[in-house]
Amino acid sequence: MEALKSCLISGASRGIGAATAQEMARRGYHVFVNYRSSHSDASRLIDQIRQSGGSAESIPADVTDREAVDAMFQQVAGAYEQLDVLIHNAAIPLVPKRFSSLDWVADVLPQMEVNARGFLNLVQAANPLLSSGSRVVVLLTDSLFHTPPVQMGGYLAAKGALWGLVRAVAKELRPKGVLVNTVSPSMVDTDLLGGYPGRALEIFAQDHPMGRLATPEDVAAVVASVAAEAGGYLHGANIVVNGGSET
Numbered sequence: 001m002e003a004l005k006s007c008l009i010s011g012a013s014r015g016i017g018a019a020t021a022q023e024m025a026r027r028g029y030h031v032f033v034n035y036r037s038s039h040s041d042a043s044r045l046i047d048q049i050r051q052s053g054g055s056a057e058s059i060p061a062d063v064t065d066r067e068a069v070d071a072m073f074q075q076v077a078g079a080y081e082q083l084d085v086l087i088h089n090a091a092i093p094l095v096p097k098r099f100s101s102l103d104w105v106a107d108v109l110p111q112m113e114v115n116a117r118g119f120l121n122l123v124q125a126a127n128p129l130l131s132s133g134s135r136v137v138v139l140l141t142d143s144l145f146h147t148p149p150v151q152m153g154g155y156l157a158a159k160g161a162l163w164g165l166v167r168a169v170a171k172e173l174r175p176k177g178v179l180v181n182t183v184s185p186s187m188v189d190t191d192l193l194g195g196y197p198g199r200a201l202e203i204f205a206q207d208h209p210m211g212r213l214a215t216p217e218d219v220a221a222v223v224a225s226v227a228a229e230a231g232g233y234l235h236g237a238n239i240v241v242n243g244g245s246e247t
Helices: 015-026 039-051 066-079 104-129 153-176 198-207 216-228
Strands: 005-009 029-035 055-060 085-088 135-139 179-185 238-241
Touching: 005 015, 005 066, 015 029, 015 039, 015 055, 015 085, 015 216, 029 039, 029 066, 039 055, 055 066, 066 104, 085 104, 085 216, 104 153, 135 153, 135 216, 153 179, 179 216, 216 238
Parallel strands: 005 029, 005 085, 029 055, 085 135, 135 179, 179 238
Antiparallel strands: none
């Protein structure tokens, strides 16, 4: 029997990460479900994937901790000589705060740590397992490229730094044959938006051309397509998933 291809997804116990894990497993990948502290959510997801006939295992590590990330990829290397897909999805809740009261240490650095430093740790540790045909997919945000909602300064600063790192990594991994792309959704209905009042989210949804926020499954379908099916000429691209919003 042919061995399953391998996929590791950071921050995969809930939301977009969990939906992407289910989709990648459905497409025939063995999925390493990375999580930091949500052991019960990760275990529940693994059970769901296996009950549906997929293959998955949980693999804890804080993406901001380089030693933990190195240990995680040592575990992956014990099972696979090559990592076919690396998806950086790990995120922390978005806490709305106006620019005038934004604190660099309290509001910006935590986002930077998970988004930008987390990506750097992951791709450096995974590099020995990445070879020609491997794919790296990174979750950004449509708000980098269109007018963002209010009170997202810390989050956008981190995603902007991440975008810069992704572009640099794409350039440097291209000779190796590793394809690096990003997916940028608009606001997605997950618990990361818990800091916004329910009425604000209702207004965001009402103002959207589709009359709703994106679901994790909306985004996961695109991420999985880029990771598993996109042709070998898609590299350094940013795929926007915003339901037709032009603002």
